[in-house]
Amino acid sequence: MAPFWRRSKETAKERLRLILIHDRIELSPGKMEELKDDLREVFKKHLNVKTEDFDISVSRKKDSMALEADIPLRDSR
């Protein structure tokens, strides 16, 4: 049997998970990128953000979903 990372069921599962997240929040992966870019600019305006590490993602809890942003800040000291 193929090693687990090459079994197509694992690929299917991961793809399905992502597809459903975007379907459910009605935001395509492309639009999500745009949102991320916009957010990055907004934060940059007010804060010293490490823009290269800026990331947003959708997390799924039991009954709800949330947009989580990871906004690493530069320490200017």
Place this chain on the structure above:
Amino acid sequence: MGKSIVITSGKGGVGKTTTTANIGMALAIMGRSVVLIDADIGLRNLDVVMGLENRIVYDLVDVVEERCRMDQALIKDKRYRNLMLLPAAQTRDKTAVQQEQIAGLVEELREEFDYVLIDSPAGIEQGFRNAIAGAEEAVIVTTPEVSAVRDADRIIGMLEAEGLHDPRVIINRIRQDMVKRGDMMDIDDMIEILAINLLGIVPDDEDIIVSTNKGEPIVLNNKSRTGEAFRNIARRIEGEELPMLNTGREKIVQKIKRMIGIS
């Protein structure tokens, strides 16, 4: 009052009609009175799968438009007299029926039958809305493929919006060889991702085509494992708690236990 259940899906061709025919037949074998409604207007199929196509005189639209009485349109099954079919019309007119009309029909039939099973068209158009009107419960059929499961998720959302909560899912066309190779998504993963209850698992089986060729639903074959899968689904609908057919790989321990006869 009987129970009304719609059999639906997002993606087409996943096995709704096959499932409706087999669950209906299985419930009839168990002694329940059952009526099957073919709500796939314009694409009548359930009659063929049931082997009842030669008996059709009137159809659902004739009843709705009062061209005949309900009892004139209902077709009695050849094998089980407690099983009936209300065939779909073959009209191209998409506005041939209204949601309220179907709901009324279902309500009327619930008075007389233990189960009203509604075979729905695929998709999210008006036909789908018609089919779910009047249903108290929903069963979603999917195959273990990304596209079909994705569409199932859309349907779950839509059912919810229409007030049909907690639908249950049947995963159809599981292939044992592909499960073993790791090329078919795990049932548990699909259930978890969809956040839905599992009603049953049905193997992919070429005998389904043979049974459709003959117009004899596979539950009529006592020796068929696929028939057993459908019989188990019918029993779960009746409220029994049954383990799922083992479609995954048997754990070594279980295998040894089975071989030495302690399981």
